Amino acid sequence: AKKMGRNNFQFYTPAMNEESLERVRIEGALRNALERNEFVLHYQPQVDLKTGQIVGMEALIRWKHPELGMVPPNRFIGIAEETGLIVQIGAWVLRTACAQNKAWQDAGLGRLRVAVNLSARQFGAADLIAGLESVLRDTALDPDCLEIELTESLFMSDVTPAVELLHRMKSLGVNLSIDDFGTGYSSLSYLSRFPIDVLKIDRSFVADITHDANDAAIVTSIIALAHNLKLAVIAEGVETLEQLDYLRSHGCDEMQGYFFSKPLAAEDFETLLRQRRAL
């Protein structure tokens, strides 16, 4: 029996068996996916709220599985994390995103910044710094055009090695952001000690910003907190014009969300960049 909360026990059902079967299937397939070139990156624009310009993009992984079809990250990142495969997958993401950004810059499409998600396992890997260095060297991307997205969970356990590691990353010239800001359990004290550049307001706070006074208060407080600490702030999951107006009028620097664009395949992102430059 699987323990569910305090006094509830739930017995395995056929549905749960299928679920664990799918996990095993995914794990096996994940091991081959890199060699078979089954991963792709989609790019979601990040827009400056003052100028309306695209200033960057977040790289988001998808898995084009021959039988399962397009598998979203929520279905395999956790498994990749548990098995440690995320370290190799994450290295591929970093290299691909940097190479793509450099290619767009060389094509005259603008000096954009690409944001890449870093998992806890990657953060803990011994060759993190060497890996970053070699990708920056090989792709010749200006480190200032790379942003590494971290989550608060990375800072929860033993903070001292984390601070050191962040300073080493920072000394390479890359930007560091805190993803899903406000959803973690860590204390805010790390903000003054860690060399962070950007806070990303989690989309759960943005969703009801125009209807829920508490969410609005949280968002305006995060914006003020960021600016007082001399950090930039970007809102995630912006889906409506009302949300955008609210964020802009409260001084949020950038936004990312379906209102402007979903994450796009590289070709489509490039088309979007070319169209906007032609305006």
Ligand code: C2E
């Ligand atoms: P995340 O880092 O918080 O990424 C933002 C997610 O929100 C993306 O989901 C994006 O498609 C979605 N999103 C963007 N705008 C909107 C919006 O306006 N409304 C709504 N409802 N959703 C929006 P996606 O691509 O499915 O990724 C889910 C999560 O998977 C990511 O959350 C991230 O934690 C993880 N992930 C994705 N790519 C990678 C990767 O390369 N490495 C690692 N370690 N994790 C990744």
Ligand code: CA
């Ligand atoms: Ca992210």
Ligand code: CA
């Ligand atoms: Ca996020």
Ligand code: CA
């Ligand atoms: Ca989120």
